[in-house]
Amino acid sequence: MSIIMDLKIITFMYVISLTSGATHQGILNLYHNKFKGDGTYYGAGEQGTCSYSPPSLPPTVAAGNIKRYIALNKPQFFNSLSCGMCFKVHGSGKGLGSDPIVGDSIVFVKDLCPECLAGSVDLAENGDGRWEVEIQAVQCPVGNTKLEYKFQGSNPWYLKLQVRNARIPVTRLSLWQPKSQRWAAMQHTSDGFWLMGPGPFEKPVHPSVHAPLKMKLTAANGVVIEDQITKMPNEVVIHGTGKQFPQDPSLPQA
8 A cells, every 4th residue: 555545544534533523614725725925024023913912922932933923814814713823934035125035934823914915924023025925824833732721801701711822723612501511602703712792601600620611622624622621810821631632634734
């Protein structure tokens, strides 16, 4: 049997064994294709639409695995579902200005470029010019680090939750409702959070060691994992039970 056939079988077995939720084809297209556009600069900084306020950048960035941040174009931002994704950006050095973008870089999405067209990125660096680039999503180099969470403005009647440090972005998040024995889907916000507002949720919510807040997270490739939180302090990075999405052999890696 050929190596190519072996890889196809491995990939097929991976999909059958791990994929049980809905995929997000728009996000997956960012992994399966390369897109040509413009690379520009908009100044150094870590803050942005995705709400990664310093010093709370995810471990894959804070550890120095990724040193460049970008604002992603609006058509491929998917209303912030692309927040926290990683891309390989290739610069040809062709363009206009004094600071050409040359070679390959792994970058982290932390902001939105509302005026950028598909395939274009705005580097969070000081620089000058408009340069030809090619971009493709890659699985973030999270290593052995796990998923993180952060609440914002939350209380027992209202939850706003950020999922951080995912190898592959989360495109669906549901909370377990213990009284009615069902999962209730949270709504995604334009600033990179998930919202439990009005709707079919059991309230009040008081997560604890004996009654954790149980979550079901679905990645863009359809892989589903479950995690839980036992507290909900606001503006503090917290951890669940040590979960992370596995590497997907069908998607490019950093």
